[in-house]
Structure formats: structure tokens, C-alpha cells
Amino acid sequence: MEKTSVHEKPTVVVIMVPFPAQGHLNQLLHLSRLISDHAVPVHYVGSATHNRQAKIRVQGWNPETISTIHFHDLPLPPFSTPPPNPNSPIKFPDHLQPTFDATAHLRKPLADLFKTLCTASQRVAIIHDSLMSFAAQESDNYTNAEAFAFHSVSAYAYLSFEWEALGGHSDKHLKVSDLPPLSSEGCFSNRFMEFMARQLPMMASCTGHIYNTCRTLEGDYLNILAHENVWAIGPMNPIVLGYGDSDSHARHTCLEWLDKQPEKSALYISFGTNTAISDEQITELATGLERSGQRFIWVVREADRGDIFSQVESEMKGSEVDEEYEKKIRGRGVIVRDWAPQLEILAHPSTGGFLSHCGWNSCIESMSMGVPIAAWPMHSDQPRNAMLVTDVLRIGVTVREWIRREEIVSAADVEGSVRKLMVSEEGKNVGRRAEELGVGIREAWLDGGCSHAELHSFIAHISRAV
Incomplete structure (x- = not known):
């Protein structure tokens, strides 16, 4: 001590x-x-x-x-x-x-x-x-x-x-x-x-x-x-990032990829640190992301154990997120299998949306950076946060209703939700409201x-x- x-x-x-x-x-x-x-x-x-x-x-x-x-x-x-x-x-x-x-x-x-x-x-x-x-x-x-x-x-x-x-x-x-x-x-x-x-x-x-x-x-x-x-x-x-001496740390490669993308064009996908998703759902998600035609960064990693230093990161073998999938999406998508710099990704001008489990930490980070959310709650307070995002603040769209939580979300539903957030007129309105809210939050x-x-x-x- x-x-x-x-x-x-x-x-x-x-x-x-x-x-x-x-x-x-x-x-x-x-x-x-x-x-x-x-x-x-x-x-x-x-x-x-x-x-x-x-x-x-x-x-x-x-x-x-x-x-x-x-x-x-x-x-x-x-x-x-x-x-x-x-x-x-x-x-x-x-x-x-x-x-x-x-x-x-x-x-x-x-x-x-x-x-x-x-x-x-x-x-x-x-x-x-x-x-x-x-x-x-x-x-x-x-x-x-x-x-x-x-x-x-x-x-x-x-x-x-x-x-x-x-x-x-x-x-x-x-x-x-x-x-x-x-x-x-x-x-x-x-x-x-x-x-x-x-x-x-x-x-x-x-x-x-x-x-x-x-x-x-x-x-x-x-x-x-x-x-x-x-x-x-x-x-x-x-x-405002770059606080203290954080600039001295090596920049993550996914940020270098974002540097080359158009403004607000990339979707960030992460389900937090303690959500475990079945191979079947990962396959549907992977297919939906590919079919959407949108740029994306997807964090694919095993959920935390009680001692994160005793675990080995899962490579998701047997799912569609393998080397073959990465080849198919190369140039348009990036898979991150380690710890992702979420704040820096959300703050990047090329990030235009966040497909999230709606943990409060993720929600308020996304809101503070003015990034709209595709809400896919998994447990705990997340369904309520998703309702706050979509029904109250209207800065997000729903991927899956909570009442359907035990169902696999199909590739078609993933594709539709992603396109709604990223390229539809409704998504543009949601994005404008998220950006305005982000300004207000930062002014706080x-x-x-x-x-x-x-x-x-x-x-x-x-x-x-x-």
C-alpha cells in the first residue's frame, strides 16, 4: 500500500x-x-x-x-x-x-x-x-x-x-x-x-x-x-483529448485508418467490456455490416473476466470474423481485437455513429462528442439508457426492442439499422440533434x-x- x-x-x-x-x-x-x-x-x-x-x-x-x-x-x-x-x-x-x-x-x-x-x-x-x-x-x-x-x-x-x-x-x-x-x-x-x-x-x-x-x-x-x-x-x-502527457503514447492504427476516411462516414461498433455474444449473433452482425456498405470499426474481443490479466483475448474462431472476413471488408472496415481507444474514436471527425450496448459510460462519452447512437442494449441499466437515447433525447435509433432480447438480430435488421443511422434522412436528423446536444454538454x-x-x-x- x-x-x-x-x-x-x-x-x-x-x-x-x-x-x-x-x-x-x-x-x-x-x-x-x-x-x-x-x-x-x-x-x-x-x-x-x-x-x-x-x-x-x-x-x-x-x-x-x-x-x-x-x-x-x-x-x-x-x-x-x-x-x-x-x-x-x-x-x-x-x-x-x-x-x-x-x-x-x-x-x-x-x-x-x-x-x-x-x-x-x-x-x-x-x-x-x-x-x-x-x-x-x-x-x-x-x-x-x-x-x-x-x-x-x-x-x-x-x-x-x-x-x-x-x-x-x-x-x-x-x-x-x-x-x-x-x-x-x-x-x-x-x-x-x-x-x-x-x-x-x-x-x-x-x-x-x-x-x-x-x-x-x-x-x-x-x-x-x-x-x-x-x-x-x-x-x-x-x-478535450490529449490531456497530460497522453500524446507521448503510440497512436492506435485504427485512428490512422480514420484519418483517411470522409467526415462522419464511419460507424464505431462496441458492446463494452462485459457483454458476451454468441457466434451465431456475431455471424449475423458481420454479414449485416458487410451488406450495409458503410465504413466501420468493430471491436471484437472476449468479455472481461474478474482478473483481466489472467485471460487470453478470444480470436472468435468459428465465427465470420476471421481472416477471410477481414479480407472482404479491407479498406472499408477495421477489426480491433485488443483494447480500443474509444474516446479518441468517438472524438474523431470521421466517426459518424456508434452501434452500442448503451452502457452509461459509453452513452455519455458518445453524447459528449456529439455522436449519434444505434441502440442495442444487453443488460443492467442499458435498456433504460437506450430509451433515454431514442425516445427522450432522440439522438439515436433502435436496433432491437428490449422485448425481443432473446432473439437473434438478423443480418437484414443489422443492415437496416446501420443504414438508417448513417445514410437515411431520419439518421441525418438524429445526427444533427446529437451534434447540438454534444455542443451543449461540452459547454457545461x-x-x-x-x-x-x-x-x-x-x-x-x-x-x-x-
């Missing part, structure tokens, strides 16, 4: 407690940068494996250049890291549950660090993922500490889940109920539902809530949450913008006199 040397008590220090899944690790590491920019020391805690994962995959800036971010590798007993099951009817990554369950072992070393920092600091703010709510209870033991829950989902998704849990009878969710009802059936495994249920009572210790969104994007839904002491500090990802971080103001408000809150 990294030692902290303190000669005089800092006014405030922050402890970040992320959940060990890529979209969660990433968002809280981005928030660490934003808070560190205000000269507030941040202590990012987790297992050595997941801290390493967070650092090597960060995009747009280099965490090694931020001296006020301190990484603490907390001990974690060995845990099982089974492979994903691409043929499961429920796409939730149940193979990661042993990793999620193992996080309970972080509580004791976290408590020890918390005690040290509370003694050495005037105030300690603990920002924990809502799925790591045991961390909030530690704040009850100290008068100079308080806890804040970080929600890695959209405000709309949060309210939608709550509205469903209340049986659709809450008046404060009228803006949610205006949309078609959406059930949580098929979104989670039973084991994960039980895991989430255990978090709720522990969140009672929280004094506030943080979302990776902004009022430009979800102002109506954030206003509904206003009584809960909410800060909307998003997008947390960099909106200008001096006086809503996200800029909310970050300053949060810093002032945690820095107030003890």
Missing part, C-alpha cells in the same frame, strides 16, 4: 471506492482527476488487479501525472475468474459475481486506511460506488467524515428503476411514466439482484449523491432528485457552465469548516 506522509493536516481528503467493473472503475478515476485539479488529495482504493486495470485503460489523460491521486492496493483473497457464457439467455455477466462478492474483503483494510486519514486530516469525504455501500458505514465512526454515493447510471435510469420498484404510483416520476413501461426482467441475474438488495440499507449513511451527467442532458430528471442533495458532475470523461464545462458550477459546489461543500 502506498504510504501517505502528511506534515500538516490538509483541509479535506477524498477516498474513492470504485466497484470492480470497467465502466465503474473508469468513471470514478475520471472524477478523481476532476477533484484533484482543485488541489484536493484523492485516495483511489481497490485490489492491485483492479487499480492496475483502471490505470492502463484510462483515456484522455495519464493518472501517473496527477501527483494528488494516490493509489492504494488493498489486499484481496484469491477469487474465481470463470469465462463468460456467450450462449446464456440473460446477457448479464454472471461470471463476474465471484469478483463482486470478493469486494466484501476490502472492508477491513479500507477501515484501517479510513482511520489513518481521518486522524491526519481535518475532513475526509468518502465517495463510494453505490454497489460498494459498506464504505458509507465507515463514515459513521468519525465526526470529521461523510459519505457520498456515486451512481454509475443515468438519472433517468435511476428514477425508472425506483418508479418500477414503487409499482408506478409515485407522482414525482411523472416524466418517467410518460414513456412506455420497462420491466427489469432479463436485466440482471438473481444473484446480482440479491447483491444489490444488500447495498440499499447501507446507503442510509450517505449525505449526498453524485451522478456522471449534467443538467443540459438530464435537467428534468435531476430536478426530481433535487431533494436528495445531488451533484451532477458530468461528463466526467475528458472532452465552460466557466459558468452547469457542470463546472456543480463541481465547484461539491468542492466547497466538502472543504467547509469542520
Whole structure:
């Protein structure tokens, strides 16, 4: 564990407690940068494996250049890291549950660090993922500490889940109920539902809530949450790339390919880090992309295991994404089998669309860059994010309705969705709205913008006199 040397008590220090899944690790590491920019020391805690994962995959800036971010590798007993099951009817990554369950072992070393920092600091703010709510209870033991829950989902998704849990009878969710009802059936495994249920009572210790969104994007839904002491500090990802010394890193070859393509002509395809897709579906997707006639970059890789350093990337043998397929699409399509620089791809002027699973991290990155989305949700909050994208914001098109989630999406449907987004009149209107929204989201971080103001408000809150 990294030692902290303190000669005089800092006014405030922050402890970040992320959940060990890529979209969660990433968002809280981005928030660490934003808070560190205000000269507030941040202590990012987790297992050595997941801290390493967070650092090597960060995009747009280099965490090694931020001296006020301190990484603490907390001990974690060995845990099982089974492979994903691409043929499961429920796409939730149940193979990661042993990793999620193992996080309970972080509580004791976290408590020890918390005690040290509370003694050495005037105030300690603990920002924990809502799925790591045991961390909030530690704040009850100290008068100079308080806890804040970080929600890695959209405000709309949060309210939608709550509205469903209340049986659709809450008046404060009228803006949610205006949309078609959406059930949580098929979104989670039973084991994960039980895991989430255990978090709720522990969140009672929280004094506030943080979302990776902004009022430009979800102002109506954030206003509904206003009584809960909410800060909307998003997008947390960099909106101007090349931050720190990231320019020193070698540029990915797919970006060199994008440099040669016409503006807004290429579709980016990625289903995130923990979605496993069957060979049959990959074949249909590959065929549909080829038939669409559109340029594309497609990330084809195995879903993450609990320890990404113990796995071998899948080459998808037996599917249509083989060397023969790559020959057929050469010049018009690029297959990426390793870690893709998603932020840089979305920010590139030649990228005109994103075929996405609609994880919130991917959604807000795409929105912040003004890129429209072809929505193909797989699990968790993704169906609700897809509805926000297509029905509320109208910056995307639907690839598959959630009610048809157990069906294989045919090559014809893939082709139709891709062409609708990229070359139809409807797609052009969707693209214009996405571009306009992107401008508004980026303006939220200008001096006086809503996200800029909310970050300053949060810093002032945690820095107030003890």
C-alpha cells in the first residue's frame, strides 16, 4: 500500500471506492482527476488487479501525472475468474459475481486506511460506488467524515428503476411514466439482484449523491432528485483529448485508418467490456455490416473476466470474423481485437455513429462528442439508457426492442439499422440533434457552465469548516 506522509493536516481528503467493473472503475478515476485539479488529495482504493486495470485503460489523460491521486492496493483473497457464457439467455455477466462478492474483503483494510486519514486530516469525504455501500458505514465512526454515493447510471435510469420498484404510483416520476413501461426482467441475474438488495440499507449513511451527467442532458430528471442533495458532475470523461502527457503514447492504427476516411462516414461498433455474444449473433452482425456498405470499426474481443490479466483475448474462431472476413471488408472496415481507444474514436471527425450496448459510460462519452447512437442494449441499466437515447433525447435509433432480447438480430435488421443511422434522412436528423446536444454538454464545462458550477459546489461543500 502506498504510504501517505502528511506534515500538516490538509483541509479535506477524498477516498474513492470504485466497484470492480470497467465502466465503474473508469468513471470514478475520471472524477478523481476532476477533484484533484482543485488541489484536493484523492485516495483511489481497490485490489492491485483492479487499480492496475483502471490505470492502463484510462483515456484522455495519464493518472501517473496527477501527483494528488494516490493509489492504494488493498489486499484481496484469491477469487474465481470463470469465462463468460456467450450462449446464456440473460446477457448479464454472471461470471463476474465471484469478483463482486470478493469486494466484501476490502472492508477491513479500507477501515484501517479510513482511520489513518481521518486522524491526519481535518475532513475526509468518502465517495463510494453505490454497489460498494459498506464504505458509507465507515463514515459513521468519525465526526470529521461523510459519505457520498456515486451512481454509475443515468438519472433517468435511476428514477425508472425506483418508479418500477414503487409499482408506478409515485407522482414525482411523472416524466418517467410518460414513456412506455420497462420491466427489469432479463436485466440482471438473481444473484446480482440479491447483491444489490444488500447495498440499499447501507446507503442510509450517505449525505449526498453524485451522478456522471449534467443538467443540459438530464435537467428534468435531476430536478426530481433535487431533494436528495445531488451533484451532477458530468461528463466526467475528458472532452478535450490529449490531456497530460497522453500524446507521448503510440497512436492506435485504427485512428490512422480514420484519418483517411470522409467526415462522419464511419460507424464505431462496441458492446463494452462485459457483454458476451454468441457466434451465431456475431455471424449475423458481420454479414449485416458487410451488406450495409458503410465504413466501420468493430471491436471484437472476449468479455472481461474478474482478473483481466489472467485471460487470453478470444480470436472468435468459428465465427465470420476471421481472416477471410477481414479480407472482404479491407479498406472499408477495421477489426480491433485488443483494447480500443474509444474516446479518441468517438472524438474523431470521421466517426459518424456508434452501434452500442448503451452502457452509461459509453452513452455519455458518445453524447459528449456529439455522436449519434444505434441502440442495442444487453443488460443492467442499458435498456433504460437506450430509451433515454431514442425516445427522450432522440439522438439515436433502435436496433432491437428490449422485448425481443432473446432473439437473434438478423443480418437484414443489422443492415437496416446501420443504414438508417448513417445514410437515411431520419439518421441525418438524429445526427444533427446529437451534434447540438454534444455542443451543449461540452459547454457545461465552460466557466459558468452547469457542470463546472456543480463541481465547484461539491468542492466547497466538502472543504467547509469542520
